[in-house]
Structures are given as structure tokens and as C-alpha cells.
Amino acid sequence: MATVNVLVLRSPGANCDEETAHAFQLAGANTDQIHVNRLLDEPTTLEKYQILCVPGGFSYGDDVSAGRILGSLLEHKLGDLLKAFRDRDRLILGICNGFQVLIKSGLLDTQDDSGKLLATLAFNRHGRFETRWVHLRMRPGCCAFVTEDEILEMPIAHAEGNFVVESRSFLDSLTESGRMIATYVDNEGKSGDFPVNPNGSAGDVAGICDKTGRVFALMPHPERHVIPTQHPRWTRRGDQPTEGDGLRLFRNAVAFFG
Numbered sequence: 001m002a003t004v005n006v007l008v009l010r011s012p013g014a015n016c017d018e019e020t021a022h023a024f025q026l027a028g029a030n031t032d033q034i035h036v037n038r039l040l041d042e043p044t045t046l047e048k049y050q051i052l053c054v055p056g057g058f059s060y061g062d063d064v065s066a067g068r069i070l071g072s073l074l075e076h077k078l079g080d081l082l083k084a085f086r087d088r089d090r091l092i093l094g095i096c097n098g099f100q101v102l103i104k105s106g107l108l109d110t111q112d113d114s115g116k117l118l119a120t121l122a123f124n125r126h127g128r129f130e131t132r133w134v135h136l137r138m139r140p141g142c143c144a145f146v147t148e149d150e151i152l153e154m155p156i157a158h159a160e161g162n163f164v165v166e167s168r169s170f171l172d173s174l175t176e177s178g179r180m181i182a183t184y185v186d187n188e189g190k191s192g193d194f195p196v197n198p199n200g201s202a203g204d205v206a207g208i209c210d211k212t213g214r215v216f217a218l219m220p221h222p223e224r225h226v227i228p229t230q231h232p233r234w235t236r237r238g239d240q241p242t243e244g245d246g247l248r249l250f251r252n253a254v255a256f257f258g
């Protein structure tokens, strides 16, 4: 299998970069954790990587709104570079704060041709930080990171995960174009209001991809469920899985280059 190099982007306040690098390593990739300021100093650094990952955390202290400052830096200082990276068949992943960053950078195609915003992430509907395990229905759609229609379990930990849309038709277009990749469900795969949908997201959206399928962003944390004993009920789960559900996404990303 070809060597896959992953750049896990660090920034002031990011706090999930170690776990994310570990998850990619378990999936067989080489990883480097590089601060955004180094990438701004030397943008050509990106050339040696196949995957760029924006990990979870509180970049720039969630100032203005979560992901806004790093998202603006990526858009205005590195936007052309990142679009070229995506168009060279490379992958970009955003996890939790990474989702907030990517949506605010414009890389998730959540604006129309005139630049009008069609979707963003806002404060959870109940106004609180919510941290617990959730079930996700994954649909492959057009996304390189997801290959199976299945239910996965992983934790959430966020205050600004409420996916809001400008119109019902944008939500429908996400479904129709295979970009609605992950939705919140219960343990039987059924959708529902809180607590099944933990934050009030329109369409129960937990993860979407861009139009190319190579930029994917997910609100829950797959890197926190890469080994079975991370699951809170691992001693009572009957047949022990050999790995945590979240590892699947990292494996698929690495296998994309196989």
C-alpha cells in the first residue's frame, strides 16, 4: 500500500490533535502535527501530504464564533492552496471544531454562487455544551471517507453543533446530491428530537461533505472511538468488536490512496 502522509493542523486552542494523529496512525498513515502559523510561513509544506485534517478543540478560543478565526485564515490566506489540494484528489477532514472551521472557510460548499451563506453551525438549540455518546447513521453518498450504510457510535462534545440552513431546499439538495453523510439517530437507527438529535441540527445533520466528496466534516469525534475499550459499555456489549467504530473513517481515508 502506498505511504499516506497526513497533516494534522494545530492551532491555538486545538486539543484533539494527538488523538487524531493516533487514529490515523492506527489506520496505517504517517502523521505530522503542524501549527497553522508554520503552514502560513511555508504553504508548500502541504505538498508532501495526501490528507489534511483539522482536528477538534477550541481554535482561537472559539472567539467571535467557533471556527470563525481559523476558518477565515484558511479561506483568505490559504484558500487557493486548499482548493488546489482538493482538486489534486487529496482529502480534507474536519472533526468537530474542524467542521466549524471548514464550514466557515467555505470549503464545504455551503454558499451559493453569489457567496450567500446557505448553512452554518450555530449554538446548540438548548444553549448548553453537550458531551455524551451518540448513534450516527452513515450513508456513503459521494464521500470518500464513508463506504458502508451503517450505524456507528462515537462521542460528541460541543456547544456550537447546531446545523442551521437558509432554506429547506438546501437541505433537500444535500440529501439528493449524496452530501448528507452522517445523521443523528437512536440505537435502532430512527431519527428523533432531543436527546436523539443532541443539538437541534436541521435534518439531524451530524456530517456533510463538499460537492467533490473529498472534503468531509463531522461533528462527533471518531478519533475518540478507535479501540473497543473506549466505549462506555464495552464490558456489556456481547460480541467484542476488534476495533472502535470511528477507526473505519480513518481506514477509508487511507485506503482511498491504496
Ligand SMILES: NC(=O)CC[C@H](N)C(=O)O
Pocket (backbone or CB within 6 Å): 055, 056, 057, 058, 059, 062, 066, 095, 096, 097, 098, 129, 157, 158, 159, 160, 161
Ligand atoms: N470538541 C470540540 O471540538 C469543541 C467544539 C467547539 N469548540 C464547541 O464547543 O462547539
